[in-house]
Amino acid sequence: MFDKVKKNGTELLGKTNRIVEGTSIVGDIVSKADFRLDGELIGNFTSQGKLVIGATGVIKGEIICNNADIEGEFHGKIKVLEILNIKAAAKIHGEVAVGKLSIEPGAEFTATCTMLTHNKEVTLRDGERPE
Numbered sequence: 001m002f003d004k005v006k007k008n009g010t011e012l013l014g015k016t017n018r019i020v021e022g023t024s025i026v027g028d029i030v031s032k033a034d035f036r037l038d039g040e041l042i043g044n045f046t047s048q049g050k051l052v053i054g055a056t057g058v059i060k061g062e063i064i065c066n067n068a069d070i071e072g073e074f075h076g077k078i079k080v081l082e083i084l085n086i087k088a089a090a091k092i093h094g095e096v097a098v099g100k101l102s103i104e105p106g107a108e109f110t111a112t113c114t115m116l117t118h119n120k121e122v123t124l125r126d127g128e129r130p131e
Contacts, residue, residue: 015033015034016033016034016035016036017031017033017034017035017036018035018036018037018038019035019036019037019038019039019041019057020038020039021038021039021054021056022039023039023040024039024040024041024042025039025040025041025042025043026042026043027042027043028043028044028045028046028061029041029043029044029045029046029047030045030046030047031045031046031047031048031049032047032048032049033047033049034047034049034050034051034052035047035049035050035051035052036051036052036054037051037052037053037054037057037059037072038054038055038056038057038072039056039057039058040057040058040059040060041058041059041060041061042059042060042061043060043061044061044062044063044064045059045061045062045063045064045065046063046064046065047064047065047066048065048066049065049066049067050065050066050067050068050069051063051065051067051068051069052068052069052070052071053068053069053070053071053072053073053074053090054071054072055071055072055089056072057071057072057073058072058073058074058075059072059073059074059075059076060074060075060076061076062076062077062078062079063076063077063078063079063080064078064079065079065080065081066080066081066082067080067081067082067083067084068080068083068084068085069085069087070084070085070086070087070090070092071087071089071090072089072090072091073090073091073092074090074091074092074093074094075093075094076093076094076095077094077095077097078092078094078095078096078097078098079097079098079116080096080097080098080099081099081116082099082100083098083099083100083101083102084096084098084100084101084102085102086101086102086103086104086107086109087104087107088104088105088106088107089106089107090104090107090108090109091107091108092107092108092109092110092111093108093110093111094111094112095111095112095114096111096112096113096114097113097114097115097116098113098114098115098116099115099116101113101115
């Protein structure tokens with residue numbers, strides 16, 4: 001009745017997953033599409049898209065993604081292969097590895113920072129996280 005179509009990721013462009021304020025997740029999230037988090041994640045996040053942590057969003061764990069905008073709080077280790085934008089209200093604590101970094105005045109940035117010399121796309125494999 002329903003045909004299963006194998007998705008290669010291109011039809012996910014322009015679509016965004018969302019975790020709203022007041023929602024807490026304990027565990028890991030893996031996504032091929034863009035993702036907006038206004039709630040709380042205690043765990044790891046891996047995406048081939050862009051991660052947006054809204055003003056009420058909090059992540060405690062490890063992040064690996066292609067691009068990110070952070071306005072909320074992050075505690076842990078983050079690897080952004082392309083551009084990390086840190087907004088004025090953001091609070092970042094931990095380890096940061098980025099291709100390019102933008103920090104607005106007023107942001108709380110208490111982290112070690114490493115600039116990546118090579119950019120390659122995040123690849124997701126069943127059961128594995130990219131290194």
